[in-house]
Amino acid sequence: MNQLKILKLSKSIIKHIVIYALAFVTLVPFIWMILTSLKDMSEIFVYPPQFFPSEFKFENYKLAFEAAPFGRYYFNSLFVAFTVTLGQLITCSMAAFAFARMQFPGRNILFYLFLGTMMIPYNVTMIPSFLVLYWLGWIDTYYALIVPGLASAFGTFLLRQFFITIPKELEEAAFIDGATKLQVLWKIIVPLAKPALATLAIFTFMGVFNDFIWALIVLNSEDMQTVQLGLAIFRDRYLTQWDLLMAGSVTAVLPILIVFFFAQKYFIQGITLSGLKE
């Protein structure tokens, strides 16, 4: 009996060691990025690699921000990400409400068409979308980054699935009191749908903040660069400045990691609920 216990315990210990080792390996690139971002160049180009900096050189961050206008990039990225997220929350709630609660001819067909658009790959719409923005004179402006993102089939679908689970009685009471549809959506549905809205907000924010290809296509000028695009350009310009490059990379991942840390639940929910990935 005792032997069995020991066997079980040692098995459990081995399991823990293996899984924690794997987690460590997964995190190594992050750890390595942070450590490198704090090293002096003389400690970066050494072999075998030196793991810890002899002195934390926080100055690298200052230098990186001086070498490229990361502050400006940051402003651009955050402004665009916030605007698109807010816009999508509004447009998707409205569309979802129409699909969940309103009667109109062709509702189901339209809903399936909406769902169908999720299957259309980005690459097919990319070229004409660029042309539309070009014709509108919006290339290299915030509009180019924001406007195409102001609606989402994924978001509409996610919210609609949530809205139909909300009991109708609550709304009926409000309608008797003379509320309009918009008031019902805003005052009753939205507060009840907070978890779904949070999931959508986080996914949208992450998608826009991390976007690269669209920014690459529609932006030219230095002033308009987003963090991701700025980092890619920075890399081309300072190919071997690994101290600054790593400081820039830390800067580019930090906001998302912070959001993730506090809202992990919603990330997981978003993925499992929809089975979709952005």
Place this chain on the structure above:
Amino acid sequence: MKNSSTDIKAKKQSRLPWKRKDDTLGAILFLSPTLVIFITFILFPVIFSFYLSFHEWNMFSNEATFVGLENYKRMFDSQEFWSVLKNTAVFTFGTVPLNMIVALLVAMALNKHIKGKKFLRTAFFAPVIISPVAAAVIWRWIYDPNYGLLNYGISFFGIDSINWLNDETAAMFALIIMGVWKTFGINMVLFSAGLQGIPETYYEAADIDGAGKWDKFWKITLPMLAPTTFFIMIMSMISSFQVFDLVYVLTSGGPLGSTKVFVFFVYEYAFKYFEMGYASAAAYILFIVLIALTMLQVRYMKNRVHGAF
């Protein structure tokens, strides 16, 4: 008499908004922002790129020249197209199975009694949420031939330094490793959800029958996970086929085009050479491949889960 009274009742009710049979006007208002964006940036583009794929146009001239199937013909005749297709396929078939195996193993481990599950889940999921650009910058440094961490790591196993990003075979391998690292967290979450859906009683019954761990895995876990597995496989293939950011920053398609993938090809022809027609034709080929994969998925799901939609 009775009829008319119910009529009046019905009329009265229809004035109450939630009983009204038809909200067309309201629905149009609520849907209009979304519809405008969709028509402009999805519906029109899908049609217009189909149109463009039969034309030659550099976007600056006023008129596009109709060339029929010339763009498609030119593509099928070009070596570049086939090599890009091959690279995309190698990347997909290299990433997806490895990704799924790692994801399933981790999900199974996390489904057991493990201390610090929350930390572990965060750790495995962290690569998913960071930007592909930053990820590729980090990995470039890890893959550095002279000072990189990876070459240092493999030196303990007696393997000589590999010039990861400048060797044609190694570069694709490097891309695959990074791709798996970057995305297996998503599939881990999906597998976890699938595993939690398997009733505990199945395993208990198997225990009574004296089934071993291996038996339980092959005879309960895997078959019960089949729908999840299939879904994950198709979704992973679809997203692997569209890989771009990682490649752009890690290898820029090199060395010698050995990691140039499909979207890279579309991007170059559209926005570097401004051959909008040719690039649209390429995008449409990709579209057809992805639609085929999606159809496979839809058909399978329909057979599996009746009435889920």
